[in-house]
Amino acid sequence: MTPTTDGHSHRQPALAAATLAALGIVFGDIGTSPLYAFRACFSGSHGAPIHPENLIGAASLIVWSLILVVSLKYLFIILRLDNKGEGGILALSALVRSCVRRAGGKDPKAVLLLGLAGAALIYADGMLTPAISVLSAVEGLSVSAPVVEKWILPICVGILVALFSIQRHGTGKVGVIFGPVVTVWFGTLGALGIAQLIKSPEVLMAMSPHSGLMFMIHEWHHAFPLLASVFLAVTGGEALYADLGHFGVKPIRMAWFTVVFPGLALNYLGQAALLIEDPSAIRAPFFLLAPEALRFPLTILATCAAVIASQALISGAYSLTGQAVQLGVLPRVKIHYTSEHSAGQIYVPSVNHLLAVACIVLVLAFKTSSALEAAYGIAIALTMTITSMLFYSAATSAWQWSKAKAAALTVVFLAVDGAFLAANTHKIIEGGWLPLVVGGAIFSLMLTWIWGRERLYKRLSKEALPIDGLVTELKRGHIHRVSGTAVYMSGRGNTVPTALLHNLKHNQVLHERVVLLHVATLDQPHAIPGEAIEHSDLGEGVHRVDLSFGFADTPDVPEALKAGLPEEVKFHPGKATYVLGRETYGVGSKAGALERLRLAIFAAMARNASPATAYFRLPPGRVVELGAQITL
Template sequence: SAVMGKFFGPITLIWFLSIGALGISSIMQSPFILALLSPHWAILFVVNNPVISFFVMGAVVLTVTGGEALYADMGHFGVFPIRLGWFLIVLPCLILNYAGQGALLLRDPSAITNPFYLLVPSALLYPMIALATAAAVIASQALISGVFSMAKQAIQLGYLPRLNIQHTSDSEIGQIYIPLLNWLLFISIIILVLLFESSSRLAGAYGLAVTVTMFCDTLLVGFLAYSYWKWKTWKVLLFIVPFIFIDLILLSSNTLKILIGGWVPVVIAITVFSLMMIWKKGREQLQAKLQQDTLPLNTFIEYLGDTAQTISGNAVFLTGTPGVVPHALLHNLKHNKVLHERNLLVTVNFAEVPYISEEARFETEALDKGFYRIRLNYGFKEQPDVPAALRKAFERLGLEYNLMDISFFVSRERLIPNASSKMGTWRDKLFAAMQKNTSPVSDFYQIPTNRVVELGSQIEI
C-alpha cells in the first residue's frame, strides 16, 4: 500500500481538476448560473415549497457527502493539509461541476438522465469513465484504510479483541492491513451489491449513514469545545446549535428512507456496537474475576519460601492485573517448581490520547526477592513494541538487557460461561468465542515467538 499510495494523490488531483474543468466549460455557455452562490435562492425555495424542501433535503445531502470524513483524515494528515486540499481544490472543483450540471439542465432539461456524463465531450467520455473508476477505487481504498485504522484504535482502547495486524510500510506507521476485516468488508460488499443491485438504490442507506455521522461529529466538536477548550456554555451553544439544526433537518429527511435501504447502516451499527460493548464488559468482568481469584502480589512475595528452585535469566510475565500474581507465574511455579532469578511483571496500558511522550512511557518499580513491576504506556494510535520498550525499562532499572536471555510467559485463558453471569448466557458465549479467536498476544506486541511460553488456565465467567 505504500507504493500504491504514491499514485493516489496525483490521480485524485487529476479527477478534481477534470470535473472542475467540465463545469467551467458549461458555465461559460450559461454564466448566469453563478447566481447559485447566493443562498437567497435556497431560502426562497424553502419558503415557497416547505414540504417539498423537506423531502429534497434527503437528496441534497448527497452533494456534501465526504465532508464528514475530513475529521478522520485530520487524524492521518493534520489540519493544514486538509484545509489546503479542501479550500483550494476539492470545494472549488465541486462547486464548478455542480454549477456546470445546473447550467446544462437549464439549457436542456432532458439531460436529467445523466447530467454528469452529459457534460463530457463525446471524445472524452471513455477516458472520463476510466478516471471516475480509478477515483472510485481510490475512495474505496480510503474507506478500507479507515476501517483498519479505527479497528486498530478500538483494539488498543479495549473495545475489540486483538486481531492479526500486518504493517505494509516501513516508513508510515498508519499503513496497516487486517486480513479478517478485509474479508468481512469483501463479503459485506458482495451482499450489498446483490441486495441493492444499483448505486441509486443504495443512496438511502448512504444518506442516512452520512447524516448520522455528521450529527455525531457536531456533538463531538461541542463536547471538545466544552471539556477541552473550556468554552463557556453559552458560547458552545451559540456555535453548535446552528449546526445541530441543519444536521437534524438532513437526518430527519433521511429517516424517511429507512424502509428503502436506510435500515442497512442501522443494523450494521447496532451489530458492531453490541460486539464492542460485549467485549468491553466481558474484559472488565474477566479482570475482576482474575483479581478475585488470585493472590495479591505483595503477599505472595512476602511469604515466598525457598522451596522453589531459582534459575538464572529473566522471566517476563505479561499481565493486565499488576497487583496480583499472574496465572502464568503460578502455573510455572506449580508444574516446573522453578522461579527465575529476575521476574518482571509487565503491563501494557493504552491511554485515551493518541500519543504518549517518551518520558511518560515507562513506570518501573523494584520489589523484593528479584521481582519487578513495569508499566508500559502507549497512546491509542501508537504501535506497541514490547521488546524495544523493555530495553529502555531494563536500563532504567539498572539491569542488563539480552533478549535471548528473556522468556516471555503468557496466560491463555479458556473461558467457561456461567448461567448466573451478569451479562447473560448468550453474551458470555459470544465473549468466550471472541476471546478464543483473538490473535496471540506475542504477535500483537511484536515479541519473537521463540521467546514465548504460553500457559493455559480455565476460568468460569
C-alpha cells in the same frame, strides 16, 4: 529558490507536497459525490420537478451545504480539536475523557459511548462508500459505451475484487499517484462545469443562499427527500477530520479552498445548467456534461477516482480498527505493517475480507447506484451529529470555553446536522436500515467486549494473590529458582498474574528475575518517550513494569523493555521467556439467559482474537502459553 533564514523556502515545498498528498487521500470520498448527488435531487419517486428555478435552488443548497458543513464546521472549527495531532471520532472521544480526568472529574461514560457509536457507524459507511462510488462511476459506460451496459455489474465486482486483493501490499507504493490523479479529477470537474456555465450563466444565481431557501419553500412537500439528496454532497466531511493525523490542518485547508471546493461547486452548477438546457439529461447529468468523444475517457477517470475514494475509506477502517484494539474496545486482530517508515500504514486481513464481501454483496443486491443511494447517507449523518454533540464537551474541557459559548455553536451545528439526519430517516425503510443494523451490531460487539473484560478482571481479582504475598514466599526460600528472566503479562492491579500462579502450581519453579508487565493504552495518540515506562524493584528479583502506548502507537513490548529497563535487570529481548495466559471461559449456572448470550459472544471473540505474541511483537520462539479454565 534561495533559502531564507526562517526556512520559508523549505516549508513551501513541504506544504505543496502535503497538499498534493491530501488531495489523493482525504478528498476522494467527497470528490466522487458529483457522480450521483445532484441527480438524486430530481430522480426517483421523491424527486423534485425539473425546471430552472428548482435546478438553481438545488445547486444553491448543495454549494451552501459545502460552505456551512465542510468549510465552516469541519475546516475552521472541528479540525482544531486534534488529540496530539490525531483526528477522528475515537480520538475526539479520547481527548474529552482525558481532559475531564485531568481536571479531576469522573470518566464521562457517555462520551465513550458516543465515540464508540460513531466509530461503529463509520464501519457501516465503509462498506457502502466503495460500493456506491465504484458502481456510479462504472455506470458511465451506459452513456459512453452502451453496448457493454449489461456487463456493468461484473465489471464492478471485478474492480472491487482487485481493489481488496491488492490491500495486503500496502498503499505506500501506489499512494504517490493518488494526488496527481485526483488533481486531474477536480480540474476536470471544474472544466466541465465552466463549459456548461458559459451557455447558461443565470445558474450563477445559485451562489446566493436565497435561491436555496426559495427552493425549499416552494418544494416543501419534497423537503426531506431533497435534503437527504443534498446531504450526499457532503458525506466526505467526516473523512477530513479522520485523516487529520496524516497531513495536519494546513494542507487539508489549502487543498480544499484552492482545488476541491472550486471544482465541486463549478461542477454542481454545470449540472444544473445542463439540465436547464436538456431536462432529459437527468439519467446521467455528470457524464452528459462531457462531449460525446470524451465520455469514455471520463468514465475511466471517474472509475480511477472512485477506486481512490474507496482506498481512502478502506485504509481509514484499518486505522480505526488499530485504534479500537489499542483502546480495548475490540479484541486483538492480526495487523500487518506495510511500511518500514510509517507505522500508520497497516493492513488488517479480517477487516479487509469482511469489507470485500460486504461491498460485493451490496453491488449484487442493489444493482444500481440509484438504489444504493437509499441505504447511503444515514450512517454518516448520524456520525456527524455525534461529532457535533462531542464538540460541546470538547470545547468546554479542551478549550475552556464557557458553557454558553460552547452551547451556542453546538446548537448551530446540531440544527444543520439534525435537519440532514431527520431528512435521511425516510431512507430507513428503503434500505437505510442496513447500515444502522450493521453499525448497531458492531456497537454491541464493542460493548460486549468491554463488559466481558471488566467481568473477567473482577473475577480474577477475587482469587488473585497480592504481589507482596509472592515476595514474602520468595524470601522464605520455599520456591525453587532457575536462571534467566521471565516476563508475565499482568493486569492493572497489584496482584500476581494467573499465568504465574499456574506456573508455580504445575512446574513449582520460578525464574531468578521476574518481570510483572502491565501494558496500558493512553487517551492520546503517542506516549511521551520519557514517561512511557515505570519500573519498580519489589525485591527478590521481582520487578513491576508499567508500559504505556498511545492509541496510534505500535506496541513493541521487547523493544520498549530493552530501552526502558535499568541495566541491573539484565533484560535481553531474545533471551527472556514471555509467559502468557490462554484462558477458556465457561458460563456459571446462575447466569441468566441474556448473560449467557453475552458471555458466549465474549468467549467467541476471545477465542478468535489474535495471539498476544504477534500483537506485542514478542519473539515467537521465546513465548510459553499456560491454559486455564475460568467460569464467568
